[in-house]
Amino acid sequence: MSSHTALVWFRRDLRLHDNEALVDACGADRVVPVYCFDPRGYGQQPYGGPDSFDVRKTGLHRLRFRLESVADLRSSLRDRGSDLVVRIGRPEAVLPDVATAVGADSVSMHTWPTPEERQVESAVQQALDNVGVEPRRFWGHTLTHPDDLPMDLDALPDTYTTFRKAVENDASIREPLHTPELPALPDSVPEPGEIPALSDLDEDVSNAAQAEDEPLASPNNEQATPSEQAIPLFEGGETAGRERVESYIWEGDHLREYKETRNGLVGRDYSSKFSPWLNEGCLSPRYVQSEVERYEDVRVSNDSTYWLTFELRWRDFFQFQTAKHGGEFFQRSGIRNRTDIDWRDDDAQFDRWAAGETGIPFVDAAMRELNATGYVSNRARQNAASFLANNLRLDWRRGAAYFETQLVDYDPASNYGNWAYIAGVGNDSRDRYFDIVAQARRYDADAEFVTHWLPELADLPPEYAHEPWKLTDAEQADYGVQLGIDYPEPMVDLDASYEKLD
Structure with a gap:
């Protein structure tokens, strides 16, 4: 009886537990686990479609997390007598090469619903068909x-x-699937390859990480451990x-x-x-x-x-x-095909939003936390998104793409779905916008969040920490906060911007 050799292609399923693609592959006599760092997922890439723009696909926080996750997966596989073949390259080129080298009969993989991921799967399926290898797809x-x-x-x-x-x-x-026993690697398995460094995938991201080994500084420039800062750092x-x-x-x-x-x-x-x-x-x-x-x-x-x-x-x-x-989810008009919104492009305003320099403290604190950690609470990220999409009326997709770059917990469906929802082009028939100051007062009543990330406002009482533009000149002098110098003046009149939305 002939034996069966299978590849299992790991993607965004970097685990051994409850992994149907892995369980399926482990029904073979020999299994080769493979992971590809697809160059299309790193560096500057076009957004695609009408009114496209460039976006950095994977920023520092998620890239670090991914490298750690791949390393952990390899370690777990080696503990079980297997290994992980790691390559930098397009999966439709890598997988047929590895499959041919080991005489594989099938490749087991998980599938995802976004157009980008589906396009890669289709290319992989065609490439495997060309070398007589069966693709086996699962949803997990x-x-x-x-x-x-x-x-x-x-x-x-x-x-x-x-x-x-x-x-x-x-x-x-x-019920979750149990972790399977891993069959042996075939004798002809290729060299496993090294897990790449940051610089191998994105030189600019690598440069941004040059201070990685320096002590982590708190917003007040005092040396502090992550736990003292209460910053949620994530190990992949x-x-x-x-x-x-x-x-x-x-x-x-x-x-x-x-x-x-x-x-x-x-x-x-x-x-x-x-x-x-x-x-x-x-x-x-x-x-x-x-x-x-x-x-x-x-x-x-x-x-x-x-x-x-x-x-x-x-x-x-x-x-x-x-x-x-499908693709409608990622278009500016959204699944509601709204053409009645006059979306704007203003690089200067967008850059101020991205840097946390809007002059609206609740928004700025959210963006500074995002930039520093790759994470921000759901409440804060909704308000930051609402400000860009509704108060500024800047193209919501650019904001969603910036989150794509920065978020350690980025998922395309959840990220773009939530942004479209807030922008009024997604899964809600209502116009969805947030009263940002009211939200700040409700969820950050003592201004702990705002002053944590905006230490220049730390000496202000909560009511002024959320609305520093209400400080008189004398109060600015008393508190040592001069608008336009110590902290930006608001880039938009919030009350007037809401009037345009009603």
């Missing part, structure tokens, strides 16, 4: 499998509440992801109060912060859900445990919406 990054949805994708509701109720009532969640990899689940749910018992704390702004544990590991595939959402259900059985079942599942379903919603609408 959502809580609910698309085959278990109570409707076809083309009938998927475009509003979350309708989707959620249907799924809660009429769909099941599959399945190992670190599972440790985060353990520490958040079980050791810290934070899930008990998740619904009450999830709109927090400063600290490590106001929310789960599972998203970087979920979106790079180091954690399976079904595994997270299984831990939530175990917690409910062992400790407590309440609104907070339900709400974490609620948020996992939000993530599902945007994945399935992208599968339904």
Whole structure:
């Protein structure tokens, strides 16, 4: 009887647990795990389509996280007697070469719904067909499998509440798959290759990381550890992801109060912060859900445990919406095909927003945290997005693309779906904008978040820290904050900008 050799192509599924592509490949006699650093995912690339612009695809924070995640995956595979073949190159070129070298019969892989990812898959499938290797595709990054949805994708509701109720009532969640035993590598396996350095993938990003080994400085320029700053720094990899689940749910018992704390702004544990590991595939959402259900059985079942599942379903919603609408999701007019909004292009204004120099403290604090850490709370990122898309009316896709560069937890469907929603071109028929000062007062009442990231405002009382433009000249002198010198004057009259939206 002839033996079977399989490749498993790791993509945004950098884990051994609950990995159907890996389980499928491990049914073969020999398995070769492969990971490709696709050059199209790094450096400056065109956004594509009408009114295109250039975007840096992967910034420092996510690139570091990805390199750590690939290294962790390789370590886990080696611990089990296997290895990870790593290459820099287009998968449609790399995978047929490796498959031919080892005499592979099939390549198992996960699939994603965005046009960019689908185009790569199609190119890989064609290239494998040309060398007589079978591509085998699986879906493994959502809580609910698309085959278990109570409707076809083309009938998927475009509003979350309708989707959620249907799924809660009429769909099941599959049990996570166990980590399989890994068959031996074939004798003809190629050299595994080195995991690249930052400079191998993006020289500019590498240059930005030159101060990496310097002590981390707090916003007040005092030496501080990450924990003292309460900056949520993330270590990539399945190992670190599972440790985060353990520490958040079980050791810290934070899930008990998740619904009450999830709109927090400063600290490590106001929310789960599972998203970087979920979106790079180091954690399976079904595994997270299984831990939530175990917690409910062992400790407590309440609104907070339900709400974490609620948020996992939000993530599902945007994945399935992208599968339904495809490229429309990423167009300026959105899935609602809105042509009535006069989107502007203003590089100077965009650069001030990106740098956290708008003169609107809640927005600036959000952008400075994003730039420094690759992460920002959902509440703060929504307000920053609303300011760009609604108050400034700058092309929302440029803001979403900037988040794509900076976010350590970037996922194309969730990122662009949320931006389109806020910009009024996505999954909501209402015009969606935030009263930024009201939001700041509600969620940052003592201005802890604002003054943490804007230390120049630290001596102001909260009401002025959120609206420093209301300081008189005498008060500016008393507090030592001169607008236009110590902190920017607002780049827009907020009240007047809201009038245009009503």
